[in-house]
Amino acid sequence: MTLPTITEDTISLAAGDELILRFRTWEDYEALLARREDKAGLRIRYNGKTQEIRIISPLPRHANQVDLLADLVKAILRHEGKDWDAFTPITLKRIKQQGIEPDYCFFIDNRASILGKERIDLETDPPPDLAIEIDLTCSTKPEDYQAIAPVELWIYRQSQLSIYQFDSQQYRESEISRWFPGYDLKSLIPQYGDRGWEIGSSVALREFESVLRSL
Template identity: 60%
Template sequence: MHLTISKDSIDLPPGAEVILRHQSWIDYQALLTSRQDKAAIKIYFDAITHEIRIMAPLPEHSKKSDTLSDLVKSLLRHLKQDWEGFDPLTLKRFEQKGLEPDACFYIQNREAILGKERIDLESDPPPDLALEIDLTSFTKPEDYTAIGVPELWIYRNQTLNIYLFDGQQYQESLQSSLFPTIPVKELIPVYVERAWNAGSSVALREFENILRAQY
């Protein structure tokens, strides 16, 4: 397995994860620069642990991430809600936290970021919804506390875990605050796995048919 992590470049094989200890915010910023156009490589920084985590997702991760994002878009279209989606997007709190959700959506705060080339959490709101697919990694809700995303979805082991931010910490919920009339916790895993086995277009079409018929 070939690994390269330097100030000039980052090269990891799919599925690899590396943790760098005793790291600073400056080290984190330098790695973001050295990543260049390799957006598939995700870089996280935690000032509490002084660690940087670097991951190169597997192809299955990208497939399921795309499907989950598409299902969210189907939900938003069904409810006739406008949105702005980002994939990827680096979310940073200066010298505290840096992370990169698999996808995120501005829904209620959509107008606040229209026309902006960069999202700066010092002046811009965080996304309303962040999505994480855990295959080789393990996302903890508290990773997002410093960022303050109102709703976090973590898809792991064919289960959708929903977390709502109360201003201090994340609380697990059986229901989405963004889609309160739709049982997304039950529906989403069915169609993420359906897309993997039958194809994305088939799963999305069936999901949208269910939404029209029942919700």
């Protein structure tokens, strides 16, 4: 068994591990981000209210699921004739309040505001229109995004999709997506997410696109 290691030069976690550091400051969080260097696979979160830093090392299946769900979203956007810009990985910060790295995020209505930008600065730029989290080994709560405030947040866990919409104060769970109100996403996304794991992502995506054309 490999134990998590944090030194002056190294952050090392086995795939699937999650490490929580309590009573930490924003400066501690920024230092860890700088120390991470080339280990981009590690996700680091900061919560100013709880003063906790969470370091997560995703499983290989995690990347597969993220890629497929993002492709499903892009398929719907193409079907709807909507433009978008998407980012992964990306670090979103609200200074001294929250720092988080969604698995994928989309700018749809706000895409023009971030075109050509190397960094998203939430002091001047809008938050993502849609943020997606895939939970295999960790647990994401809507409160983890409260200060960042993407318009809509999806959390995919154990073949279930939860949709949350920000009402300017907090997240409220919704049965439908603001961006795709004409689709039963809580059925479609798990169906083709599981299908991709069983028969392969590209095959599942083609099937999904066929279904979209038939709607």
